[in-house]
Amino acid sequence: MQLAHRIRFVPNSPTLALTAKAQAMKAEGRDVISLTIGEPDFPTPEHIIRAAKKALDEGATRYTPAAGMPVLRKAVARDFQEAYGLDEVAPKEVIVSSGAKHSLYNAMMALINPGDEVIIPAPYWVSYPVIVTLASGIPVFVPTTLEERFVLHPDKLRAAITRRTKLILLNNPNNPTGTVYKKSELKAILDVVLEYPHLMILCDDIYRQLIYGRARFHSIVSFGEEARKRCIVVDGVSKAYAMTGWRIGFSMARPKVIEAMAHIQSHTTSNPATVSQMAALAALTGPRETVAAMRHKFSVRRKFMLNKLAAVPGFEFHRPKGAFYVMPRVSKLMGKLTPDGELIRTDTDLAMYLLEKALVAVVPGTPFGAAGHIRISYAVDTEHLEKALDRIGEAVMDLRDPGV
Numbered sequence: 487m488q489l490a491h492r493i494r495f496v497p498n499s500p501t502l503a504l505t506a507k508a509q510a511m512k513a514e515g516r517d518v519i520s521l522t523i524g525e526p527d528f529p530t531p532e533h534i535i536r537a538a539k540k541a542l543d544e545g546a547t548r549y550t551p552a553a554g555m556p557v558l559r560k561a562v563a564r565d566f567q568e569a570y571g572l573d574e575v576a577p578k579e580v581i582v583s584s585g586a587k588h589s590l591y592n593a594m595m596a597l598i599n600p601g602d603e604v605i606i607p608a609p610y611w612v613s614y615p616v617i618v619t620l621a622s623g624i625p626v627f628v629p630t631t632l633e634e635r636f637v638l639h640p641d642k643l644r645a646a647i648t649r650r651t652k653l654i655l656l657n658n659p660n661n662p663t664g665t666v667y668k669k670s671e672l673k674a675i676l677d678v679v680l681e682y683p684h685l686m687i688l689c690d691d692i693y694r695q696l697i698y699g700r701a702r703f704h705s706i707v708s709f710g711e712e713a714r715k716r717c718i719v720v721d722g723v724s725k726a727y728a729m730t731g732w733r734i735g736f737s738m739a740r741p742k743v744i745e746a747m748a749h750i751q752s753h754t755t756s757n758p759a760t761v762s763q764m765a766a767l768a769a770l771t772g773p774r775e776t777v778a779a780m781r782h783k784f785s786v787r788r789k790f791m792l793n794k795l796a797a798v799p800g801f802e803f804h805r806p807k808g809a810f811y812v813m814p815r816v817s818k819l820m821g822k823l824t825p826d827g828e829l830i831r832t833d834t835d836l837a838m839y840l841l842e843k844a845l846v847a848v849v850p851g852t853p854f855g856a857a858g859h860i861r862i863s864y865a866v867d868t869e870h871l872e873k874a875l876d877r878i879g880e881a882v883m884d885l886r887d888p889g890v
């Protein structure tokens with residue numbers, strides 16, 4: 487039996503060995519702290535859970551229209567309109583899918599022809615290249631650096647555009663770097679895009695409500711009618727409302743794009759789970775204090791984490807303003823020896839060392855297109871964060887130069 491060729495493009499997780507080891511150590515009863523977490527560690531707000539239970543009792547157990555319940559599409563349209571300061575967003579300009587990942591996949595399936603190129607600034611969220619490839623597109627990576635705050639520079643973008651470029655994937659705030667784009671930086675990207683009549687931008691704004699300090703969220707879609715025509719915006723309830731398990735994502739685009747995505751969805755997953763749609767409706771139309779409270783907690787942890795990390799030798803980072811990740815560059819530690827005399831050659835070696843020595847799990851940067859970096863999440867309580875960061879600090883201090 488031979489599997490389809492496309493399976494070759496779905497890599498085994500390069501962090502599999504690391505995750506397996508962390509799990510095995512935990513199973514042995516060792517006090518491993520995981521800073522790999524990609525979801526809020528808070529429960530879904532109570533009023534949302536209550537709304538979902540009530541909906542079930544009232545019979546929310548059947549199919550809905552494939553693109554989502556009209557009442558939810560209306561609420562999503564209003565939410566997009568208010569959050570992005572748009573004149574009017576019609577329900578036919580939005581679609582509800584089974585998580586933001588599904589929204590991204592539908593968008594790619596609706597827009598990409600075989601061989602179309604999709605520009606992905608690196609570091610990137612690990613699923614992007616796979617989603618592009620499964621849709622028969624070609625991912626084109628444009629590196630960004632710590633010195634640039636991992637912001638896509640317009641000249642680098644222009645240099646990456648070819649006749650085949652169809653789409654740019656822009657994630658703001660960013661996973662894995664926590665970068666939040668400034669308005670001027672987005673405007674510079676839009677100016678390049680507008681030089682090319684058929685180029686579209688996919689804005690993955692799933693972390694848009696998780697921004698700290700004085701930073702503000704901006705999006706290209708808010709820069710006028712022509713900008714709006716070029717954008718597909720993806721959002722959802724997973725991160726802002728601590729609803730990762732409910733699997734609800736939203737997209738906003740021109741009705742033609744939304745219609746195409748709805749066709750695809752109607753023949754693949756059909757409607758997102760009806761009870762989850764009711765929960766998402768409660769999230770969008772109910773009180774938002776819980777979002778603010780969660781944001782505040784993340785903001786306190788972020789500051790705490792950045793202060794702690796500043797004391798770790800060899801860790802270089804900018805002060806990210808969004809999401810719940812920091813991505814220190816650790817390339818200065820490459821070439822060092824562990825106390826057992828093992829050479830740290832890569833970010834994966836360092837992550838393995840931190841797991842073994844400090845009992846802290848972090849994610850190596852390589853799968854994010856960021857060799858020489860690691861991703862650290864602060865979706866854990868401050869007590870564990872403090873313990874983990876102290877241990878990381880001690881383990882790094884124990885590294886030595888060869889020959890010393």
Ligand SMILES: Cc1ncc(COP(=O)(O)O)c(C=O)c1O
Nearest residue numbers: 524585586587611661692722724
């Ligand atoms: C950048 C980014 N986009 C999309 C998603 C997917 O969100 P969802 O859980 O709603 O599918 C994630 C989840 O980690 C993410 O980090």
